[in-house]
Amino acid sequence: MMRFRLTLEYDGRGLMGWQRQAHGPSVQEAVEQALFAISGEATTVHSAGRTDAGVHASAMVAHVDLNRPFTPFRLMEALNARLRQAGARIAVLEAEEARADFHARFSCIGRAYEYRIVCRRAPLTFEAGLAWRVPRPLDIEAMAEGASHLVGRHDFTSFRSVHCQAASPVKTLDLLEVEAIGDRVVIRARARSFLHHQVRSMVGALVHTGLGRAPPAMVRAILEARDRQLLPGNAPPDGLWFTGALYPQ
Known part of the structure; x- marks a missing residue:
């Protein structure tokens, strides 16, 4: 299993915020759906912050664990292609391998x-x-x-x-x-x-x-x-x- 650190940019208009919600689309849901489409794995994406509905990000940090091998560049390109196809105003600016003990939320100072x-x-x-x-x-x-x-x-x-x-x-x-x-x-x-x-x-x-x-x-x-x-x-x-x-x- 590999842990990846992602840096995301997103337009919060029309979204219920970062966290997955039952009553509307969210950033987390869009990214997790894109990850499932390219890897076949049901994953949870953890973020540094939980922005509210309508709030934007120019550099949100997140991490995800994947069993399927990817290079960081290939993962970034595949995610951006899927997000673009879905019409999401979300982009992965950077992907890199992270240490196993890195956590986007709990490691953040x-x-x-x-x-x-x-x-x-x-x-x-x-x-x-x-x-x-x-x-x-x-x-x-x-x-x-x-x-x-x-x-x-x-x-x-x-x-x-x-x-x-x-x-x-x-x-x-x-x-x-x-x-x-x-x-x-x-x-x-x-x-x-x-x-x-x-x-x-x-x-x-x-x-x-x-x-x-x-x-x-x-x-x-x-x-x-x-x-x-x-x-x-x-x-x-x-x-x-x-x-x-x-x-x-």
């Missing part, structure tokens, strides 16, 4: 997300579903100040979904930065792991601040209250991208 916002009144055309359109300019300095209150080790109860299954709301946020590029705003977040909806909840609070509806200190007040009812709202999934997973060398 860091995960990175990026949230993309376009500030304009006109509706999005090419980027519809791939970014969040905010019809007014955002105060980047206020958003950056608000973000600074969230970096570090905190109880993120106010920024977790009521459906979150994590054992503890305490997480260490290594990075939360805000950058303006023309009419676009990019928010980057990095941590060992995140709570369910944590990134979207943080972005929702930062945009609320960026629109001038509350001072940056409001973000700290929400954090310290440990009360999700104070959150002004979640950002939509459209602009959220999983951009990388970090592993020990």
Whole structure:
């Protein structure tokens, strides 16, 4: 048996997220079906993260075990051919042999997300579903100040979904930065792991601040209250991208 590490890119529009679901198509289901078609083996593909419905990835790491011998290049090419035939907006960017003790989820020591916002009144055309359109300019300095209150080790109860299954709301946020590029705003977040909806909840609070509806200190007040009812709202999934997973060398 060989273990392969895969790096995947996918467009989350129309998908129920990474994890296989009974009520709609998912990334995991599409990749497992493609693997069955080329190998004849019923496999389980494990990922570094479990993105929600409508969320995208530019570099999701996954692994799979196969009995049938493949070279990494042949596996990548065969998977991409099957995914393309199925009409899936999923691509395998890289395939490589992995050690037997490598696990895409449990070996991961860091995960990175990026949230993309376009500030304009006109509706999005090419980027519809791939970014969040905010019809007014955002105060980047206020958003950056608000973000600074969230970096570090905190109880993120106010920024977790009521459906979150994590054992503890305490997480260490290594990075939360805000950058303006023309009419676009990019928010980057990095941590060992995140709570369910944590990134979207943080972005929702930062945009609320960026629109001038509350001072940056409001973000700290929400954090310290440990009360999700104070959150002004979640950002939509459209602009959220999983951009990388970090592993020990």
